[in-house]
Amino acid sequence: MDSLKPNSIEDIFDSSLNLEDSHFNEGFQEGYNDGLSSGKDEGREVGLKSGFEIGEELGFYRGCVDIWNSAIQLDSTCFSSRVQKSIKQMDDLVIKYPISDPENESVSDIMDSLRLKFRAICATLNVKLEYNGYPKASDLKEMEF
Secondary structure, three states: OOOHHHHHHHHHHHHHHOHHHHHHHHHHHHHHHHHHHHHHHHHHHHHHHHHHHHHHHHHHHHHHHHHHHHHHHHOOOOOOHHHHHHHHHHHHHHHHOOOOOOOOOOHHHHHHHHHHHHHHHHHHHOOOOOOOOOOOHHHHHHOOO
């Protein structure tokens, strides 16, 4: 009977000494599980938002290319051969964009090339056409924080 008493007293103290660790581990696991589920939800929302924005911008460029190609079909002399070549290059970039592979490393390079090509065509045609979905340089100066 004496041998049970020291063990039971040690068990009582062990459980109280381990109380902090057990609460810490339990709290960590709860926080981890909550963070995992909320992280997935937040990631899904961010992915949908950025996917929509990219799709909208690609659609804008696709529409511009289609309009310019329609004008070329109606009158092949309406644009210089240099502009027609740039429009064809922009068309190839829109087609080349990996819509179904968002983790492709060339995504940002292609989008940057599209934006640059679009600005070059607009400058050559002397038109003030801008995609309103992303901030323009003039808008950045007017932003206040």
